[in-house]
Amino acid sequence: MKxxxxxxxxxxxxxxxxITGTVFLSDSIYDGILPWPxxxxxxxxxxxxxFEFSADWNWGHPAKVRMxxxxxxxxxxxxxxxxxxxxxxANDTFPDPDGGDGxxxxxxGNEVPDSDGSDTASDPDGSGAVPHxxxxDTASDPDGSGAVxxxxxxxxASDPDGSGTVPHPDDKWEQEPGGVDEPADTEAxxxxxxxxxxxxxxxxxxxxxxxxxxxxxxxxxxxxxxxLENTTFLADTGLxxxxxxxxxxxxxxxxxxxxxxDYLTQxxxxxxxxxxxxxxxxxxxxxxxxxxxxxxxxxxxxxQPDAIIYLQAILHISESKDxxxxxxxxxxxxxxxxxLKSLADNEHIFWLDSNSAVCDEDGYLLDSYTFxxxxxxxxxxxxxxxxxxxxxxxxxTPPYQPSFxxxxxxxx
Amino acid sequence: xxxxSLAFIFRFLPVFLILYFITPERHRNLTLFGxxxxxxxxxxxxxxxxxxxxxxxxxxxxxxxxxxPRRPKKRTFYFVLAMIYNFGMLLVFKYTDFFxxxxxxxxxxxxxxxxxxxxxxPLLHLALPLGISFYTFQIASYIIDIYRGSQxxxxxxxxxxTYLCMFPQxxxxxxxxxxxxxxxxxxxxxxxxxxxxxxxxxxLGLGSKVLLANRIYLLWNEIQVTGFDSISxxxxxxxxxxxxxxxxxxxxxxxxxxxxLGKMLGFTIPENFRFPYAASSVSDFWRRxxxxxxxxxxxxxxxxxxxxxxxxxxxIRNLFLVWALTGLWHxxxxxxxxxxxxxxxxxxxxxxFLGRVFHKCRFLGHLYIxxxxxxxxxxxxxxxxxxxxxxxxxxxxxxxGSSMWVFGRQDYINALQTFGPLFVxxxxxxxxxxxxxxxxxxxxxxxILALLGIFxxxxxxxxxxxxxxxLYFRF
Numbered sequence: 001m002k003x004x005x006x007x008x009x010x011x012x013x014x015x016x017x018x019i020t021g022t023v024f025l026s027d028s029i030y031d032g033i034l035p036w037p038x039x040x041x042x043x044x045x046x047x048x049x050x051f052e053f054s055a056d057w058n059w060g061h062p063a064k065v066r067m068x069x070x071x072x073x074x075x076x077x078x079x080x081x082x083x084x085x086x087x088x089x090a091n092d093t094f095p096d097p098d099g100g101d102g103x104x105x106x107x108x109g110n111e112v113p114d115s116d117g118s119d120t121a122s123d124p125d126g127s128g129a130v131p132h133x134x135x136x137d138t139a140s141d142p143d144g145s146g147a148v149x150x151x152x153x154x155x156x157a158s159d160p161d162g163s164g165t166v167p168h169p170d171d172k173w174e175q176e177p178g179g180v181d182e183p184a185d186t187e188a189x190x191x192x193x194x195x196x197x198x199x200x201x202x203x204x205x206x207x208x209x210x211x212x213x214x215x216x217x218x219x220x221x222x223x224x225x226x227x228l229e230n231t232t233f234l235a236d237t238g239l240x241x242x243x244x245x246x247x248x249x250x251x252x253x254x255x256x257x258x259x260x261x262d263y264l265t266q267x268x269x270x271x272x273x274x275x276x277x278x279x280x281x282x283x284x285x286x287x288x289x290x291x292x293x294x295x296x297x298x299x300x301x302x303x304q305p306d307a308i309i310y311l312q313a314i315l316h317i318s319e320s321k322d323x324x325x326x327x328x329x330x331x332x333x334x335x336x337x338x339x340l341k342s343l344a345d346n347e348h349i350f351w352l353d354s355n356s357a358v359c360d361e362d363g364y365l366l367d368s369y370t371f372x373x374x375x376x377x378x379x380x381x382x383x384x385x386x387x388x389x390x391x392x393x394x395x396x397t398p399p400y401q402p403s404f405x406x407x408x409x410x411x412x
Numbered sequence: 413x414x415x416x417s418l419a420f421i422f423r424f425l426p427v428f429l430i431l432y433f434i435t436p437e438r439h440r441n442l443t444l445f446g447x448x449x450x451x452x453x454x455x456x457x458x459x460x461x462x463x464x465x466x467x468x469x470x471x472x473x474x475x476x477x478x479x480x481p482r483r484p485k486k487r488t489f490y491f492v493l494a495m496i497y498n499f500g501m502l503l504v505f506k507y508t509d510f511f512x513x514x515x516x517x518x519x520x521x522x523x524x525x526x527x528x529x530x531x532x533x534p535l536l537h538l539a540l541p542l543g544i545s546f547y548t549f550q551i552a553s554y555i556i557d558i559y560r561g562s563q564x565x566x567x568x569x570x571x572x573x574t575y576l577c578m579f580p581q582x583x584x585x586x587x588x589x590x591x592x593x594x595x596x597x598x599x600x601x602x603x604x605x606x607x608x609x610x611x612x613x614x615x616l617g618l619g620s621k622v623l624l625a626n627r628i629y630l631l632w633n634e635i636q637v638t639g640f641d642s643i644s645x646x647x648x649x650x651x652x653x654x655x656x657x658x659x660x661x662x663x664x665x666x667x668x669x670x671x672x673l674g675k676m677l678g679f680t681i682p683e684n685f686r687f688p689y690a691a692s693s694v695s696d697f698w699r700r701x702x703x704x705x706x707x708x709x710x711x712x713x714x715x716x717x718x719x720x721x722x723x724x725x726x727x728i729r730n731l732f733l734v735w736a737l738t739g740l741w742h743x744x745x746x747x748x749x750x751x752x753x754x755x756x757x758x759x760x761x762x763x764x765f766l767g768r769v770f771h772k773c774r775f776l777g778h779l780y781i782x783x784x785x786x787x788x789x790x791x792x793x794x795x796x797x798x799x800x801x802x803x804x805x806x807x808x809x810x811x812x813g814s815s816m817w818v819f820g821r822q823d824y825i826n827a828l829q830t831f832g833p834l835f836v837x838x839x840x841x842x843x844x845x846x847x848x849x850x851x852x853x854x855x856x857x858x859x860i861l862a863l864l865g866i867f868x869x870x871x872x873x874x875x876x877x878x879x880x881x882x883l884y885f886r887f
Contacts, residue, residue, distance in 0.1 A: 371639065377642065
């Protein structure tokens with residue numbers, strides 16, 4: 001009787017196994033549930049740009065199956081040594097405005113170290129150790145109207161096409177409030193990193209009329225809450241550097257979905273603001289990320305030869321989010337920012353780190369600005385836009401047209 | 413450990429079920445008891461001691477009460493002792509900090525007014541033991557029933573322990589009364605059909621939690637990310653609906669999973685929800701929402717106080733007490749009390765005259781529920797009173813004379829475009845229609861196929877959210 005009962009019950013086991021599937025035997029998906037190691041390890045997952053399946057025997061030879069994935073999955077802590085670290089430390093000497101508030105004009109032109117928030121945490125020795133190569137332009141911004149100007153090279157030095165056209169004094173560029181900025185002597189034109197130095201001017205909303213913003217949900221908050229009505233946004237939640245060119249998304253200017261490549265083929269812009277990188281933290285290394293980024297930059301340059309590209313630093317996350325110790329952490333962000341920085345050439349591609357506008361002195365996104373630790377709340381988005389407006393790069397491109405609307409490109 | 417986790421579905425449950433079914437039937441309580449303790453310990457290793465203590469103490473006191481039927485004073489002594497222990501533990505762990513905070517507010521007020529320097533009491537920061545609100549109510553019902561003489565005490569610690577901490581209903585209910593389960597705790601048999609039925613119910617519950625609740629939560633999360641003061645009035649309403657669906661499908665799903673698991677083990681756990689959003693009055697709503705809690709309050713508080721039998725004033729007083737306590741049970745914060753008292757007002761009004769109106773005109777009643785309940789959930793969900801006020805002014809901009817729009821009209825259109833289909837699904841599953849279809853076609857292979865689809869789709873969502881939270885909470 002009893003034995004029969006047990007047998008009867010045993011018949012249910014196949015049913016169970018069927019329901020739970022083979023996953024039951026493998027140490028898939030979740031790690032660390034069992035105190036003992038499982039012999040079989042399967043990782044299933046999306047890395048946002050490709051489906052990834054890797055399987056390996058912990059006790060045998062590792063075997064990995066990957067479909068269409070250029071990047072290995074980063075371990076959860078994201079601590080991958082970056083070979084480029086040395087190169088990027090050297091790069092961080094190019095002038096970076098400190099303080100997004102734009103009102104501390106006192107430090108302009110003084111020997112203020114580059115106090116970029118991201119540097120201080122990552123490379124204590126490299127950060128701020130090098131004072132600005134003072135170009136002697138201490139006379140800039142006499143009216144204190146909030147323009148941040150930096151010791152800059154002459155315009156000719158940062159002339160992208162080498163044609164040497166100096167903007168006419170009547171240009172609107174030069175007439176920006178407080179943006180007047182006497183060119184320093186040409187000797188200071190090259191920064192220690194060998195790149196031309198950049199000078200910034202203050203601009204107004206219409207500066208963005210011929211700009212396109214490309215990015216993930218953080219750029220999307222700009223689209224929704226910055227109040228830049230005439231600006232084109234190509235932003236989508238979850239957008240990554242791997243999907244940016246080919247993912248179908250809805251541009252702010254239309255209701256039909258299109259890809260960034262298609263849109264940029266049809267429309268020409270003068271400025272491209274690019275911010276991507278938070279979604280990619282779980283994927284690849286800083287180096288591989290940077291490589292993909294570089295490829296995208298090349299394609300954007302090809303699509304928009306007349307545009308300057310603002311390569312924006314990945315915004316940091318808040319302290320409480322950082323303390324969750326996931327692979328979304330500031331150390332990883334800073335590491336990637338350091339790598340990204342080296343992609344700027346200060347001729348076409350300009351590094352723009354707006355973290356100082358929204359972060360505390362430890363480089364954490366201020367908790368009061370954010371609910372989830374990642375996104376700015378709508379009412380604080382203006383801090384970013386203000387920062388962007390204070391940091392328009394002064395370049396020798398023709399002046400922008402205030403009434404610019406994206407036009408279909410004229411086929412020659 | 414929650415039911416909607418891969419660790420539970422693919423680790424704990426299969427291992428436990430195998431052990432459970434190879435155990436001879438008369439020893440299965442032991443397996444279930446042990447398994448439940450492990451289940452509890454996986455989520456709450458420290459406070460395991462608390463639930464074990466509760467079993468031991470209540471087992472002993474239950475026997476003590478029953479041992480002296482002719483000595484009412486002694487009975488009452490043991491009864492009061494048990495109540496003090498059970499509710500004392502609940503008070504200490506759940507409400508101490510709340511009380512201290514309120515006392516501190518008063519002290520600060522006195523300090524400011526009178527200029528005295530009375531010290532502020534430091535907070536204890538006790539973590540809330542998992543499921544304490546639920547198991548306290550269960551064990552209290554057991555003791556009260558023994559004291560009333562309607563229930564015999566349980567002699568076996570294992571059986572009582574199985575009742576109190578059996579994992580299907582341990583963490584989030586339903587609150588099962590001992591007498592409902594006592595027969596099944598002695599003998600129960602699981603047929604293959606029961607088991608299959610349980611699995612199906614579990615799959616439905618999992619789908620409700622993962623495919624509806626978790627996904628509609630993304631909208632609520634987005635609104636919080638944006639900030640309450642930056643949303644337009646239409647979006648505020650959409651958000652209120654989203655949260656209403658989220659809390660319903662979350663809790664409903666969890667209860668369904670509990671019922672399903674119970675069935676797989678041979679228990680009949682009572683249904684906790686009966687399409688609450690299809691109610692036509694607030695009293696009706698509470699007969700359909702969290703039924704076991706409502707029943708508990710009715711049987712152990714409202715009726716002992718006299719119910720509605722001692723005149724209007726007494727009825728109102730009893731209602732007030734029940735709803736203030738219901739609010740407080742849901743959480744130690746003023747917004748929960750406010751939330752409970754709002755229901756007190758609404759139900760009192762219905763008892764006085766509003767109920768008759770809705771009874772005559774059902775359509776009006778439905779409309780009333782559809783727009784009122786989301787507002788009550790907003791009060792429920794936002795614990796910070798100043799944020800709550802902000803949200804209410806977004807729902808009703810005339811409250812502070814602000815505009816309906818803050819950042820233009822785009823936000824609610826975006827929300828509808830993204831979440832529109834999900835809303836349609838949520839509305840559909842809030843009506844009794846899908847459940848009726850399911851009941852009538854349970855055995856249909858197509859239904860089983862659909863359930864398998866729901867199950868594996870849920871697993872898929874769970875996997876991608878574990879492995880890559882960005883796919884779930886993408887930035």
